Amino acid sequence: GAGVSQSPSNKVTEKGKDVELRCDPISGHTALYWYRQSLGQGLEFLIYFQGNSAPDKSGLPSDRFSAERTGGSVSTLTIQRTQQEDSAVYLCASSQPLDFSTDTQYFGPGTRLTVL
Amino acid sequence: AQSVTQLGSHVSVSEGALVLLRCNYSSSVPPYLFWYVQYPNQGLQLLLKYTTGATLVKGINGFEAEFKKSETSFHLTKPSAHMSDAAEYFCAVLSNAGNMLTFGGGTRLMVKP
Numbered sequence: 533g534a535g536v537s538q539s540p541s542n543k544v545t546e547k548g549k550d551v552e553l554r555c556d557p558i559s560g561h562t563a564l565y566w567y568r569q570s571l572g573q574g575l576e577f578l579i580y581f582q583g584n585s586a587p588d589k590s591g592l593p594s595d596r597f598s599a600e601r602t603g604g605s606v607s608t609l610t611i612q613r614t615q616q617e618d619s620a621v622y623l624c625a626s627s628q629p630l631d632f633s634t635d636t637q638y639f640g641p642g643t644r645l646t647v648l
Numbered sequence: 649a650q651s652v653t654q655l656g657s658h659v660s661v662s663e664g665a666l667v668l669l670r671c672n673y674s675s676s677v678p679p680y681l682f683w684y685v686q687y688p689n690q691g692l693q694l695l696l697k698y699t700t701g702a703t704l705v706k707g708i709n710g711f712e713a714e715f716k717k718s719e720t721s722f723h724l725t726k727p728s729a730h731m732s733d734a735a736e737y738f739c740a741v742l743s744n745a746g747n748m749l750t751f752g753g754g755t756r757l758m759v760k761p
Contacts, residue, residue: 565749574752575754577750625692
């Protein structure tokens, strides 16, 4: 079937505005991850959803960042009051772990966020 | 905490030459290791992974990697580089809880004609 999809592919916003980034995981994948890729910090984990369990938010950089996953499928990453340092590519991944130690994460194409 | 170090942010090889991209990891438990490739303006594509068993892992596009516990390494190799191999390569280790990947800083591979 289709891979992980993300929208929009590019987003330009002004400092202080809120943005929402969307991720559609591979159908049937119960685990979903958000990562951020920036020039200064490389690839960083942000948040992880697994089934109906409480999400692991340990990677979120500030309380301006939040994410939800509705119905165990689509996820939205929201950044409030955007700052220039939020400019990055936001990558979503999903997996269907046979067991937690061997699952492969499949990545979407990312959303490039530019905060002016 | 786990960490991954990729030696060399940029590697340049001639077409047909051996490709060697270095990855060293730090982990308190047996690691699960991955190599991903990223082409311009695209997401990450899995090249290969090591979980358990055979330490020499073969992946897509002719790449392979060898897990060496004694050296805490998982270097990526390809015998003969193609122009199409030009991309950025990331080594990663899966967390103990299996809920996140920790990535190295990436190595940009350039292939000269």
